[in-house]
Amino acid sequence: MELLGRQEVWNITYDHALGETASTFYTLIRDEAAIYGRRIAGSNKVMVPPRSFSDETLEPTGEWVKVGPGGRIEAFTMVYEAFKNLPPPPYAFGYVLLDGADTALGGFFKGIDLTDPEAAAAKLKIGTRVVATFAAERKGEMMDFWFELEG
Amino acid sequence: MSGDRVGIIGIGQSAFRARRDDANYPELVREAVVMAMADAKMDFDAIQAVVYSLSPDAMIGIGNAERLGVDAVGGRSKPFLRINTGGATGISSAAAAYYHVASGMYDVVLTAGADKVGECGDSQSVLNKIWDPSYERPLPLGTINMLAMSGLRYMDQFGMTQEDMAYVTVKNRRHAALNPNAHLRKVVTIDDVMDSRIISWPIKLLDCCPQSTGGAALVMASEKYIKDNHLDAVWITGVAHAAETYWMGDRMGNNPTAEHSGAHALARSFEKSYRMAGIKDPAKQVHVAELYAPFSNTEFHAIDSAKLVAKPGDSIRPLLDGEFELGGRIPVNPSGGTLCTNAIAVTAMARVAETALQVWGRAGAHQVKGAKLGIASGNGGDHQIFGTMVIEA
Numbered sequence: 001m002e003l004l005g006r007q008e009v010w011n012i013t014y015d016h017a018l019g020e021t022a023s024t025f026y027t028l029i030r031d032e033a034a035i036y037g038r039r040i041a042g043s044n045k046v047m048v049p050p051r052s053f054s055d056e057t058l059e060p061t062g063e064w065v066k067v068g069p070g071g072r073i074e075a076f077t078m079v080y081e082a083f084k085n086l087p088p089p090p091y092a093f094g095y096v097l098l099d100g101a102d103t104a105l106g107g108f109f110k111g112i113d114l115t116d117p118e119a120a121a122a123k124l125k126i127g128t129r130v131v132a133t134f135a136a137e138r139k140g141e142m143m144d145f146w147f148e149l150e151g
Numbered sequence: 152m153s154g155d156r157v158g159i160i161g162i163g164q165s166a167f168r169a170r171r172d173d174a175n176y177p178e179l180v181r182e183a184v185v186m187a188m189a190d191a192k193m194d195f196d197a198i199q200a201v202v203y204s205l206s207p208d209a210m211i212g213i214g215n216a217e218r219l220g221v222d223a224v225g226g227r228s229k230p231f232l233r234i235n236t237g238g239a240t241g242i243s244s245a246a247a248a249y250y251h252v253a254s255g256m257y258d259v260v261l262t263a264g265a266d267k268v269g270e271c272g273d274s275q276s277v278l279n280k281i282w283d284p285s286y287e288r289p290l291p292l293g294t295i296n297m298l299a300m301s302g303l304r305y306m307d308q309f310g311m312t313q314e315d316m317a318y319v320t321v322k323n324r325r326h327a328a329l330n331p332n333a334h335l336r337k338v339v340t341i342d343d344v345m346d347s348r349i350i351s352w353p354i355k356l357l358d359c360c361p362q363s364t365g366g367a368a369l370v371m372a373s374e375k376y377i378k379d380n381h382l383d384a385v386w387i388t389g390v391a392h393a394a395e396t397y398w399m400g401d402r403m404g405n406n407p408t409a410e411h412s413g414a415h416a417l418a419r420s421f422e423k424s425y426r427m428a429g430i431k432d433p434a435k436q437v438h439v440a441e442l443y444a445p446f447s448n449t450e451f452h453a454i455d456s457a458k459l460v461a462k463p464g465d466s467i468r469p470l471l472d473g474e475f476e477l478g479g480r481i482p483v484n485p486s487g488g489t490l491c492t493n494a495i496a497v498t499a500m501a502r503v504a505e506t507a508l509q510v511w512g513r514a515g516a517h518q519v520k521g522a523k524l525g526i527a528s529g530n531g532g533d534h535q536i537f538g539t540m541v542i543e544a
Contacts, residue, residue, distance in 0.1 A: 003172040008212055016284040025286075045405075049286040055396050056408065074403040075300035075411065078352040079291065084273035086291040093290055094300060097404040104400035106290045117352050126307045142289035 021052040024064070030140035035132055036064045037101050048101040068098035069132040070150060075104070076124045078114055090114040096130055096147050107132070108146040123149065156374040157252045158384030159507045159542070161191025165365030167334040167492045169269040176211055179265040180223035183366030183497075187263065191370040191382070195225035198370070199257040203233040204244035204264030206496040206531075209277040211267045224263050224368075237281070238294075238443060238489075239392075239531030240264070241367065241500025242538035246390050248371050258376040265366030266496035274362050274495075281533060283397070295359065295446065297399060297534060299351040302448035304403065304412035306353070309464030311451060313353050315471065317344035319447035320357050320490060322476050327487025329477070329516040334363045334492040344447075358447040360493035367497035367504055385511045389428030389526075389541030393419035397533055413463050414449075417528060417537040418456040424526070425458075428541035433458045438522040439482050439509045440475075441502040443529045445489045454483060457526060457539075477517060485509065485517045499529025503540055510544040 018026070021038065028036050037048035038061035045054075046065045053060050076094030092112055095104035109130070114120045129150040138144040163186030165171075171179060188194065201224045203217045213219065217233040220226070230251075236243040241264065248262035268274055275293035282292045305311050321341055327333035339357060347356035377384045393416035395409040396402065402411035409415030421433070430436050440457060444450035454466035459481050469475065475483035484490070486505040489498050506525035508514040523544040530537050 005172065010209065010212065014284070018285050022285040047401075049400070051398075055398075055401070074400070075303055077296045077299040077303065077354075078349075079296060080349040081351065083275045083279075083291070083293065085276045086279060086293070091291065093296075095400045095403055102405040103398065103407075104404045106287055106292075106400060108290075117349055121352060126304065142286065 019052070021050050025050050026140040029144050030138045033134040033138065034066055035068050035098060035105065035145070037067050039063050039065050045102040046100060047103050048098055048105045065100060067100040071096040071098035071130055071132065073124055073126055073128045073130055075126065076109060078117055078120055080117070092120065092124060098132065107142070110146045111148045156386045156388070157249050157371055158374060158377050158386050159369055160372050160377060160382050160384045161187040161193070161370030162504045162507060163187030163190060163368040164332050164501060164504055165367070166332050167363045167365035167494055169334065169361065169364060171267070171364045176213060176216060176265060176267060177219045177223040179267065179364070179366045180220050180263055183265060183368040184224050184261065184263045187261070187368035187370050193370070197259050198225060198229065198261045200230040200251050200260045201226045202244045202248045202251065202260065202262040203231060204241050204262055204496055204500055205233050206235050206237055206240040206266070207277060207281070209280065210271050210274060210495055212271065220264070224261060236536045236538070237531030238445065238495060239499050239529035239536050239538045240495070241497045242503055242527060242529035242540060243392065243499070243531070245369055245500055245503045245540065246392065246538055248369065249387050249390050252371050252373050258373045260371050261368065262371070262500070263366065263368035264496045264500065266494035267364045268362035268493065268495055269364045271362065295354055296351040298446045298449055299354045301411050301452070301534065302353055302446070304410070305448060305451060308412050309467065311448065311467055313345065314341055315467050316353065316358055316447040317341045318471055319450045320344050322470070323484050323487050323490045326477060326485050326517055327491035330486045332492070333487040334361050335487070336491070354446055354448070360445040360490050363492050363494040365494045365497070367500040369500065369504060385507050386543050387540055388543045389424035389430070389539070391420045391423030391427065392536065392538045393417070393423065394536045397535060399533060413452045414456045414530065414534065414537060416535070417453065417530060417539070418458070420537045420539040421457050421528070424539040424541050430541060434460065437481055437524060437526050439485060439506065439519040439525040441486060441488065441505045441525065441527045442483055443489050443499055443502055444484065445493055447490060450483065450490070453528060457528065477519065482519045485514065485519055499538065502527040502529060503542070506540070506542045510542055
């Protein structure tokens, strides 16, 4: 028998409130071209990205601490497949432990030739030093910065 | 043996495929339910409560589709609740059904669901939406690249190679070839995997699970009901969950509580399940394991977390030596596992169902000879919420 189908598209717009902590984080990126984390009272650990409370102590976090711009790669991947509503491949992104931070921050890696995946993977290996680099014109969002190899 | 155990008395599973154009969503749920009811040799009137297994709505494109499921499971006038823990949903639903019976409130409970991932234009676009809108959504995160980064850290810490990953696919495809319900059943070689295109390095196409369509259902009952009605059953003797931080970047850096190369809370969950079942040495006592592993590399940290080896990283060598294959020391994913079939809403229920079939001696061509004690797991959220079970004959 003839089996029929019908196509549906979901396209929903949300205006998310970021809250005080993330708003401060992005405002500092926009105005100072610098990344800040929040110190966990008691443990001295600096959370980046900053959160208003610690999942370990379950207490509010305290002072703002400037971290980076240098850091080390903790994880990366290079995406070669196109996915709907995601950037065109190839691209590299992952997580970096910025100097002075205790947790890793996500971001894109730029300035790496991704033509040869194995060669690119060797350049991005865990422990590699990178530096957070800021756009000249910043809007106060994640895309205002990315990571490049140090030196 | 005490008289208050909870048994599985009926199992239904679809033959999972990419698409099922002959059945809409509730029809697919009903298909699995009818199979489970027939297996339990009972009719809908005997079911006292229903736990509905449904992960993110956007995967099937129907908001709160459990509403459609009420009719498919015969839920009219009965207690009915939906469970969603992402990829762990199926085992979380089984656990919730277990609690319904173990609490003493109900004697016979049904858990069921279905997924049609193959109808979703791009599941990674849906899965990107599981990340928080404040910090991580602007990044192109998805489950593939999240677990590619887990694999990268596992390589860095334990020396896993891309060929080691490929062998997991080779093993599980051999198993799936024996399982008529598996979605990807073609046997492949290490070269086939290595030559497949890179999706998110180091994960290649053949290191990935498929987007599957199908349903699953389980009927559970109290030991008293089972004995009073002279029914056949296998027994859930251990059940647990554990969660860990949402933040992937907190699973790396300086002294993380949970390390992203592994599955910290999966190990905690297994410890609890083993304690409940009285298992002291899983490497010696477990006969078969159905461990949720949607990408080849993740089977290594699942085996580590189930303590089928002494410590993290120790799973690589024995896997390559065939210890976790059918005929080996402890077959892992003899059904082919999540790597060969992933209907997300019920994929972890399939782990429970397959483990139950194994210890029941009803697994067919992929039966592990003499299996009497098996384990199952499910991973959900941002590699974050883990359910485990011990099932015994």
